[in-house]
Structure formats: C-alpha cells, structure tokens
Amino acid sequence: MPDDIPKLPRQRGKKNQPKDTAWKQQKLPALRPHYSITSAIPVTLITGLATLAMGIALFFGHQGSLEQEVLYTNCTLPNGTQVERVLRSEMGNETFQCAYNIILDQDYTEEVENLEADIISEIINNPSFQGDIKFYYGLNKFYQNNRLYFNSRNDQQLRGKINEIDGCDPLQYVDVNGTKVPIAPCGFVANSMFNDTFQLFYMNGTINGTTRVPWTTRGVLGETEMKRKFRNPVRAANQTLCDVFQGTIQPPAWRYPICQLGVNSTDPDVGIGFENIDFMVWMKVAALPKFRKLYRVLNKQVDMFSNGLPRGTYQLVINYNYPVDMYDGDKSFIIASENWVGPRNLFLPVIYLVVGTFLLLVTILFILMWLKQRLSRVHPT
Incomplete structure (x- = not known):
C-alpha cells in the first residue's frame, strides 16, 4: 500500500554544516614521498650504523657477564x-x-x-x-x-x-x-x-x-x-x-x-x-x-x-x-x-650485528648504483 504521507525535503541547516577549514573539509596537504636511491642511502646508512653500534655495545656488555x-x-x-x-x-x-x-x-x-x-x-x-x-x-x-x-x-x-x-x-x-x-x-x-x-x-x-x-x-x-x-x-x-x-x-x-x-x-x-x-x-x-x-x-x-x-x-x-x-x-x-644487559646471551647481539652489517652492505650497493647513474649522465653513450 503506497505511503500517502508526503516526504518533505531534508533541510540542512548551518548548525550541521562543517566549518570551511582545511582540516574539516579534508584539504590538508599530503606527503607523497618519492623513493629513490638518493633518498634511500641516508636511511639505510643511519639505520645500519645505529644497529651495528647497538650490536657492538650489547656484545661487549654480554662479554662482561x-x-x-x-x-x-x-x-x-x-x-x-x-x-x-x-x-x-x-x-x-x-x-x-x-x-x-x-x-x-x-x-x-x-x-x-x-x-x-x-x-x-x-x-x-x-x-x-x-x-x-x-x-x-x-x-x-x-x-x-x-x-x-x-x-x-x-x-x-x-x-x-x-x-x-x-x-x-x-x-x-x-x-x-x-x-x-x-x-x-x-x-x-x-x-x-x-x-x-x-x-x-x-x-x-x-x-x-x-x-x-x-x-x-x-x-x-x-x-x-x-x-x-x-x-x-x-x-x-x-x-x-x-x-x-x-x-x-x-x-x-x-x-x-x-x-x-x-x-x-x-x-x-x-x-x-x-x-x-x-x-x-x-x-x-x-x-x-x-x-x-x-x-x-x-x-x-x-x-x-x-x-x-x-x-x-x-x-x-x-x-x-x-x-x-x-x-x-x-x-x-x-x-x-x-651487568646492565642482564644474563649472558649472545643471540640478540648477533642479530643486531648481522642486521647492521647487512644494511651497510645494502648502503654500499646503493652508492655504487648511484655512482653508475651519475657517470652515465656525465658520459652518455
């Protein structure tokens, strides 16, 4: 049976309208990082050095236990x-x-x-x-x-x-x-x-x-x-x-x-x-x-x-x-x-040393790739 009650259009008042701001209107600028060898080198280098330093510190700490x-x-x-x-x-x-x-x-x-x-x-x-x-x-x-x-x-x-x-x-x-x-x-x-x-x-x-x-x-x-x-x-x-x-x-x-x-x-x-x-x-x-x-x-x-x-x-x-x-x-x-590292256990130091060494090797590989790209630009075939 059809509904005889007329449907009134919904009135949107100002009280329900979001403010015209970048945050509420979703107009904030977005970061779109562009990954390249140049941007990856400092990340892998810093992370590798930090991980390797932590592994060395843990290794000598556990040696003292x-x-x-x-x-x-x-x-x-x-x-x-x-x-x-x-x-x-x-x-x-x-x-x-x-x-x-x-x-x-x-x-x-x-x-x-x-x-x-x-x-x-x-x-x-x-x-x-x-x-x-x-x-x-x-x-x-x-x-x-x-x-x-x-x-x-x-x-x-x-x-x-x-x-x-x-x-x-x-x-x-x-x-x-x-x-x-x-x-x-x-x-x-x-x-x-x-x-x-x-x-x-x-x-x-x-x-x-x-x-x-x-x-x-x-x-x-x-x-x-x-x-x-x-x-x-x-x-x-x-x-x-x-x-x-x-x-x-x-x-x-x-x-x-x-x-x-x-x-x-x-x-x-x-x-x-x-x-x-x-x-x-x-x-x-x-x-x-x-x-x-x-x-x-x-x-x-x-x-x-x-x-x-x-x-x-x-x-x-x-x-x-x-x-x-x-x-x-x-x-x-x-x-x-x-001592400060707790019981003697070389598992964690070895993991840090392996990961840190791997990241440094990846950094060296990225540097070689970056040099190759630079040389190809300077001396195009």
Missing part, C-alpha cells in the same frame, strides 16, 4: 660415585644428594690455608664474580609452551579460592569413595613443579672450614606480581594453613600437600603454600623448550660476600628429586654475574 654452569643430569654422589641419569622408577620417595666442586677464577689454584692473612683479605675484596650475582636452574627439552600444558591451571585457585578447579582437566579432582576431592594446586603445570634444592658452600671461607653462601629471595619476583597472583586462603586466628586446605589433595606427582611446601626450607623468606617463591617462579611458564628460571639471589649484606663471590673453590650440594628421564632432558645449575 660471567657464567658458571654445572650440568647435573647424571648425579655425582658425595663419595664420587656417578649415577647415570636417575630413572623415575629408581627414585620413588628417595632423595639423591649430589655434590660438585666449582672453581671461580681459574688462576686461583693455591690452598687458602697456605696463604697469609693479607692475601686472603685481598682475595675476598677482589671477587671473581662481581656485581649482582644470581643463581638459576635450567631445563632442556621441557616444552612448557604446549597449549594443553600451560592452559591446565586455574588462576582463581592460586588466589586462595581452593575449590575453583575449572580448566585443570584432567587433574581437577581425585575420586575418593565416590567423592570428588579437588586437587590443590590443580593442573599439569603445578603437578610438574621442579623440586630440586641447592646449597652452595665456599670452601675457602675459613681455615679448615666452609662457609655457606648466603642467598635471598628478594628480587626473584616482583612484589606486585606476587601479591596479585598468589595468595593463600584466608584462615582464622586459631587455624593452621593445613586446616584451611583440608578437603583438598595434593597433585599426583607431589610427595607432600601444598600446606607443607616451603616449611622445611633452609632459606629464609621462601614462603609457604601458594606463596612459596619456588612455586610462583615455576608457575610462570617458559616460551622455549630450553629455559632457565631464577632460583635465588646473592645476599650481599653479609660482609664476606658484599662485593660478590670471592675467588676460590665452592661446593654445590643438590638434593636430586626431579627426574628427567621420561623426556630425555637435562638439568643444570647456573651462577651468573650480571
């Missing part, structure tokens, strides 16, 4: 016996203790007992590893970037809501006599937590004695990240942490419940439960199959270690709890002296 790595996949027992790649079936609930001697500064070969007191003082005041000393553990061939693996967790549970287990399949709960008991912490990531522990002793610390290297957890993780992402459940004044976690069960691969995590640690301020520093570090999954994670930082408030790690012999004692035979991986412990 020292590292000492101990590969301990095959455990060396304190009596010198070596256990080849400890199998998961061999471990059970047993802990193997491994011991390794580390020499910092290869030039230091004398026994401290035979040195004068002033020479001992000089060795301590001129350490082999200076600056910020950090201790890492490393794993190889461990794919934490697998989608099914790193999605198997529940961040709400890690904030104290222990009954939140959605997303942790298949490690959400355990069926106990027909009752679904939630796993805390749930998921693949928590179940595979790294649980080797380390102690480092300075063998030349005192005459005929050893000194344990002091470690701290300060600086391992940011305070904001720790408080926002990891919190133990709220408990009453008369409750212990294990009382709060009643009604849950530990992951299948764990020996002890979450409430006992960190209770027997020899390091101060390591935290317990969800707020355990080792647990929090592990829950930050790595992007590559070969990775290292920060374990501890040198406590430089102790006089002997105020300038870093003194030169001499050290003994690394490892409680071997974490088997890697199921995926044919390797484990390592790293002592790192870091």
Whole structure:
C-alpha cells in the first residue's frame, strides 16, 4: 500500500554544516614521498650504523657477564660415585644428594690455608664474580609452551579460592569413595613443579672450614606480581594453613600437600603454600623448550660476600628429586654475574650485528648504483 504521507525535503541547516577549514573539509596537504636511491642511502646508512653500534655495545656488555654452569643430569654422589641419569622408577620417595666442586677464577689454584692473612683479605675484596650475582636452574627439552600444558591451571585457585578447579582437566579432582576431592594446586603445570634444592658452600671461607653462601629471595619476583597472583586462603586466628586446605589433595606427582611446601626450607623468606617463591617462579611458564628460571639471589649484606663471590673453590650440594628421564632432558645449575644487559646471551647481539652489517652492505650497493647513474649522465653513450 503506497505511503500517502508526503516526504518533505531534508533541510540542512548551518548548525550541521562543517566549518570551511582545511582540516574539516579534508584539504590538508599530503606527503607523497618519492623513493629513490638518493633518498634511500641516508636511511639505510643511519639505520645500519645505529644497529651495528647497538650490536657492538650489547656484545661487549654480554662479554662482561660471567657464567658458571654445572650440568647435573647424571648425579655425582658425595663419595664420587656417578649415577647415570636417575630413572623415575629408581627414585620413588628417595632423595639423591649430589655434590660438585666449582672453581671461580681459574688462576686461583693455591690452598687458602697456605696463604697469609693479607692475601686472603685481598682475595675476598677482589671477587671473581662481581656485581649482582644470581643463581638459576635450567631445563632442556621441557616444552612448557604446549597449549594443553600451560592452559591446565586455574588462576582463581592460586588466589586462595581452593575449590575453583575449572580448566585443570584432567587433574581437577581425585575420586575418593565416590567423592570428588579437588586437587590443590590443580593442573599439569603445578603437578610438574621442579623440586630440586641447592646449597652452595665456599670452601675457602675459613681455615679448615666452609662457609655457606648466603642467598635471598628478594628480587626473584616482583612484589606486585606476587601479591596479585598468589595468595593463600584466608584462615582464622586459631587455624593452621593445613586446616584451611583440608578437603583438598595434593597433585599426583607431589610427595607432600601444598600446606607443607616451603616449611622445611633452609632459606629464609621462601614462603609457604601458594606463596612459596619456588612455586610462583615455576608457575610462570617458559616460551622455549630450553629455559632457565631464577632460583635465588646473592645476599650481599653479609660482609664476606658484599662485593660478590670471592675467588676460590665452592661446593654445590643438590638434593636430586626431579627426574628427567621420561623426556630425555637435562638439568643444570647456573651462577651468573650480571651487568646492565642482564644474563649472558649472545643471540640478540648477533642479530643486531648481522642486521647492521647487512644494511651497510645494502648502503654500499646503493652508492655504487648511484655512482653508475651519475657517470652515465656525465658520459652518455
């Protein structure tokens, strides 16, 4: 049925009319660059020099970062016996203790007992590893970037809501006599937590004695990240942490419940439960199959270690709890002296050097092409 209502023409008033300006009428001048060899030469030259300079700076910066790595996949027992790649079936609930001697500064070969007191003082005041000393553990061939693996967790549970287990399949709960008991912490990531522990002793610390290297957890993780992402459940004044976690069960691969995590640690301020520093570090999954994670930082408030790690012999004692035979991986412990560039890694400097060199070669090619064009204009055929 036709519409009998007449349609009035739309009146455009001045209030709806854009102002007659270059901006509102889209009359601004546009830049239309004309690319040529002449304009490309300064761009590639400046970019190449800047990239090459950054690569050189990073290279020498990383050269100043020292590292000492101990590969301990095959455990060396304190009596010198070596256990080849400890199998998961061999471990059970047993802990193997491994011991390794580390020499910092290869030039230091004398026994401290035979040195004068002033020479001992000089060795301590001129350490082999200076600056910020950090201790890492490393794993190889461990794919934490697998989608099914790193999605198997529940961040709400890690904030104290222990009954939140959605997303942790298949490690959400355990069926106990027909009752679904939630796993805390749930998921693949928590179940595979790294649980080797380390102690480092300075063998030349005192005459005929050893000194344990002091470690701290300060600086391992940011305070904001720790408080926002990891919190133990709220408990009453008369409750212990294990009382709060009643009604849950530990992951299948764990020996002890979450409430006992960190209770027997020899390091101060390591935290317990969800707020355990080792647990929090592990829950930050790595992007590559070969990775290292920060374990501890040198406590430089102790006089002997105020300038870093003194030169001499050290003994690394490892409680071997974490088997890697199921995926044919390797484990390592790293002592790192870091400067402004961070841990020693030559990947980024090499990339900068390669790109900078490539751009300079392209610049030389452009200059040759430009000269050829100029010569052809001066001497036309």
